[in-house]
Amino acid sequence: MLEVKKELLVGLAAGLEQLLPGAADKAAFESPKVAAHGDLACTAAMQLAKPLKQNPRQVAEGLKAALLAQPAYRRWVEAIEIAGPGFINIRLRPQAKQQVVREVLAAGEGFGRQPSSGRRMMVEFVSANPTGPLHVGHGRQGALGDAICNLYATQGWQVHREFYYNDAGVQIETLARSTQLRAKGLKPGDAGWPEAAYNGDYIQDIADDFLAGKTVKADDREFTASGDVEDLESIRQFAVAYLRHEQDLDLRAFDVRFDQYYLESSLYAGGKVEAAVGRLQQAGKTYEQDGALWLKSTDYGDDKDRVMRKSDGSYTYFVPDVAYHITKWERGFAKAVNIQGTDHHGTIARVRAGLQAAGVGIPPGYPDYVLHTMVRVMRGGQEVKISKRAGSYVTLRDLIEWTSKDAVRFFLLSRKPDTEYVFDVDLALAQNNDNPVYYVQYAHARICSVLAAWGGDPAQLAGVDLSPLRSAAAQALMLQLARYPEMLAAAAADFAPHDVTFYLRELAASYHSYYDSERILVDDEAVKKARLALVAACAQVLHNGLAVLGVGAPRKM
Numbered sequence: 001m002l003e004v005k006k007e008l009l010v011g012l013a014a015g016l017e018q019l020l021p022g023a024a025d026k027a028a029f030e031s032p033k034v035a036a037h038g039d040l041a042c043t044a045a046m047q048l049a050k051p052l053k054q055n056p057r058q059v060a061e062g063l064k065a066a067l068l069a070q071p072a073y074r075r076w077v078e079a080i081e082i083a084g085p086g087f088i089n090i091r092l093r094p095q096a097k098q099q100v101v102r103e104v105l106a107a108g109e110g111f112g113r114q115p116s117s118g119r120r121m122m123v124e125f126v127s128a129n130p131t132g133p134l135h136v137g138h139g140r141q142g143a144l145g146d147a148i149c150n151l152y153a154t155q156g157w158q159v160h161r162e163f164y165y166n167d168a169g170v171q172i173e174t175l176a177r178s179t180q181l182r183a184k185g186l187k188p189g190d191a192g193w194p195e196a197a198y199n200g201d202y203i204q205d206i207a208d209d210f211l212a213g214k215t216v217k218a219d220d221r222e223f224t225a226s227g228d229v230e231d232l233e234s235i236r237q238f239a240v241a242y243l244r245h246e247q248d249l250d251l252r253a254f255d256v257r258f259d260q261y262y263l264e265s266s267l268y269a270g271g272k273v274e275a276a277v278g279r280l281q282q283a284g285k286t287y288e289q290d291g292a293l294w295l296k297s298t299d300y301g302d303d304k305d306r307v308m309r310k311s312d313g314s315y316t317y318f319v320p321d322v323a324y325h326i327t328k329w330e331r332g333f334a335k336a337v338n339i340q341g342t343d344h345h346g347t348i349a350r351v352r353a354g355l356q357a358a359g360v361g362i363p364p365g366y367p368d369y370v371l372h373t374m375v376r377v378m379r380g381g382q383e384v385k386i387s388k389r390a391g392s393y394v395t396l397r398d399l400i401e402w403t404s405k406d407a408v409r410f411f412l413l414s415r416k417p418d419t420e421y422v423f424d425v426d427l428a429l430a431q432n433n434d435n436p437v438y439y440v441q442y443a444h445a446r447i448c449s450v451l452a453a454w455g456g457d458p459a460q461l462a463g464v465d466l467s468p469l470r471s472a473a474a475q476a477l478m479l480q481l482a483r484y485p486e487m488l489a490a491a492a493a494d495f496a497p498h499d500v501t502f503y504l505r506e507l508a509a510s511y512h513s514y515y516d517s518e519r520i521l522v523d524d525e526a527v528k529k530a531r532l533a534l535v536a537a538c539a540q541v542l543h544n545g546l547a548v549l550g551v552g553a554p555r556k557m
Contacts, residue, residue, distance in 0.1 A: 001100035001482040004092070005029065005040075007072040012042065015066035019059065020048055029090075031483070038081065038089035039097070039479060045086040056086030064088060097478040098466040104481060104537035105462045112485040112544055117156035122328055123149050125339035126256070127164045130243040131175045133202060134250040136375045136412075136423065137341060139396035142256045143412040143550070144372060145339040147497035150548045155492045160333065161257065164324065166264045167240055174198065175243075176236035182207035183229045206242045210235060218244035220261040250396050254405055255550055267323045273315060276323035276358060277308065285357035300353035318347050322354035329355075329362050336367035337495065342418065345371055370495045372417035379425040403428040406551045410437035413549055414501045431557075436505055440542065441554055443508035447539040448555040450520050454532055461533040468530040473517040477538060480510045484541050488548070497549060504545045511538050 013027035026047055029040045045060035052059055060082045067073045067080060076096040081089045104111045125145025128138050149159045166172070178197040186192060188199040197203075209216070213227040216238065223241040226234040251257070267273050277293070280286050285296045291311035298305050308319050328336045338344075348369055355362045377384045377394045379402070384394050399408050407428040414436060415421045433439050451458060469478065483503065491499040520531045543553040 001092075001097055001478070002103055002485060004072075004076050004096045004099050005482070008040070008076060008090075011067060011070040011072045012044070014070065015063050016044055016048070018066050019062055020052055023048055023051075032089055035476070037083065038079075039092045040090040042088040042090070043086075045088060049086065057082060060086040060088050094470045094475060095467065097475050097482070098469050100478050100482040101466055101469070101533050101537045102462070104540050105533065108540060109544060109547070111540060112488045113154045114156040114489075116158070118158070119156070119335070120158045120160065120333055121152060121335035121337065122160045122162055122331075122333040123152075123337045123339065124162045124164055124328075126251070126258075127340075128247060129166045129171055130240045130247065131171050132198060132200060132243065133395040133397065134247055135393045135395055136377060136399055137372075138250075139254065139399060139408060140372050140375050140412045140417075140421070141339050141341070142251065142254055142396070143409045144370060144417055144497065146256050146550050147409075147413055147500070147548060148337060148339070148370065148492075148495055150550065151488065151492040151497060151500070154488050154548065157335075161259045162262055163258045163260070164262045164264065168265045168268075172236060172240060175203075175239050176232055178203050179206050179210065179239045180229060180232060180235050183211055183235070202243075202246070206239050209242065210238050216241045216245050219248050219258075220244065220263075253397060253400050254408070262324070264320055264324070267320050267327075272323045272327060273320050276326055276354070277315075277319065279326075279358045279360065280308070280322075280354065283357055283359045295350070295354060295357065297350050297353035297357075300349075300356045302349040302353050306350045306353075318350045318354065321347065321351050322358065325351060325355055325367060326358060326360055326362070328367070329360060337370060338367050339370045339372070339417075342371045342373055344369075368495070370417055373420050375412065376420070376422045377425065378422055381426075384425075399423065399425075406441070407435075407437050409550050410440075410501060413497045416496070416498055436501065437551065438557075440504045440508045440546065441552070442557055443511045444539055444542040444546070444553045445555060445557040446515065447511070447535045447542075450535060451532065451539070452555075454521060454528075456532075458536050461529060461536050464529040464533050465526055466530050466533060468524075468527045469534055471518060473514040474531075474534060477510045477514045477534060480507045481537055481541050484545065500545055500548050504542065504549075507538065507542060507545070511535070511542075 009027055009029065012029070013024040016023040016027055023044070026044045028044070029042060032038050032041045045063050046056045048059050049056040064080045064082060073080075076093055077090055078093045079091040081091070083089055123145055126134070126138055126142050128134055134142075145161070149161055152159050174196055175198060177194070181193065181197065182204050187204070188197070210225040211227055211229070213225050215222065215224040218241055221241050221244060223237045225238040228234060280295060285299065286308065287294050287296065292307045293309035294305045295308050296305055306318065307316050309315050325336065352364070352366065355366060356364060377399065396408075402425050411423055411428055412421070427435055428437070431438055469475070487499060487503045491497060518531065520528065520535060522528050522531070546553045
């Protein structure tokens with residue numbers, strides 16, 4: 001049906017050009033809001049009414065005649081109807097809708113994917129400082145980042161996944177001193193235990209392994225503890241490596257990978273922060289006031305100028321961010337996406353202002369941001385706020401252990417990132433239609449069981465006669481399959497993996513309705529093969545969509 005739609009779109013452009021030279025660029029189809037109105041809709045007649053100085057319905061009549069004269073419309077279109085002020089509704093012949101089954105079976109896992117465009121982009125996500133286990137907010141960020149990477153990969157982009165973290169600063173110092181105190185035998189609640197110290201049980205685990213002189217290895221570092229409780233630098237490096245290793249375990253359990261870990265400390269060690277500040281000064285975009293260095297960020301739409309270097313000589317936190325994003329641009333990433341919590345909203349304007357002021361060719365609006373809210377967790381009807389492991393929050397690993405990787409991913413992706421989300425552990429465990437991930441996975445498993453009961457080779461289905469697929473339920477399912485490529489493209493453009501979850505639920509519902517209305521393994525061989533081809537195509541699209549989300553497509557449940 002995708003090729004059919006392309007043919008019809010070319011025909012629509014020709015018909016519009018015939019009515020008004022230069023109007024071909026208005027050729028576009030929409031999905032009718034009411035399925036009974038048709039399969040495709042076009043509003044171009046209303047757009048051409050004014051320049052043609054005609055009533056929109058008159059224009060629609062002329063366009064209808066032009067379309068019906070074209071071979072593609074005579075071949076694939078059953079009827080063209082004019083409605084309301086000039087809407088054109090197009091009803092496709094069953095054989096037009098049936099083409100999508102062949103397209104899915106021929107393309108397999110490639111259905112919906114675009115060829116490589118050679119364009120490169122970076123997605124930075126999770127980026128948790130190594131001061132504790134990953135919490136459920138990091139989980140939402142991990143699911144979002146990974147799914148957005150997968151979405152853009154389907155559109156032909158070369159996607160680089162990056163994890164940026166602060167391996168220095170006050171938080172790391174607090175981590176080191178908290179570990180040192182635990183190694184000396186102190187614990188939360190004891191006299192002398194600092195209020196700002198980290199209280200989770202994981203701090204005692206780090207201290208015990210440090211005293212034992214253990215070696216820890218993370219994806220980006222390895223360190224052996226000295227075992228000397230007075231060696232604060234060794235404690236710091238060991239604790240960072242330990243928690244990076246723990247984060248790696250969390251990410252592996254969540255099936256999230258990265259191409260590179262980028263250290264904030266490297267920006268200072270490599271002179272990139274000083275170089276960025278120098279560029280801003282040379283461009284005349286800074287000034288000195290009250291012993292501090294300021295950025296003229298109001299020149300770029302910020303609500304006030306921002307301090308870059310404080311009077312004590314230290315830089316404010318957005319300055320290394322500017323330096324970091326300059327490195328992204330210099331590494332060839334013309335498109336960059338940051339997945340961050342909504343608490344980072346205030347940094348967007350100043351980072352973009354700094355990048356514009358640096359004068360290195362970065363366009364306005366770079367980078368893109370996807371901001372997400374935090375997640376509340378409910379279990380047994382009560383909100384869960386405390387994790388024994390972390391001490392003050394529910395960890396990502398807790399959530400995976402309570403439910404499953406698939407449930408956590410699907411649930412965390414099932415709402416727009418900037419909307420509040422309540423993760424219901426009991427619902428994630430339910431094996432019924434109220435559980436969205438179960439509902440979708442069950443549709444896939446149900447199809448696999450039908451194919452297994454048939455016992456034939458699915459490859460035999462690629463060239464079967466599809467003409468028996470004429471029922472309303474079969475045609476509705478085929479129309480859902482045909483929506484998949486356009487849905488993927490739109491979800492990528494809008495950074496909206498939740499659209500994929502919505503689509504999969506609608507596709508699963510369409511399949512369940514079809515399964516309930518028509519028996520598949522009938523005696524008539526031609527009908528059986530056609531129906532098997534349709535459901536095999538449905539299973540393939542369910543598999544492909546779940547893969548974008550990083551969710552499995554089980555064959556049995």
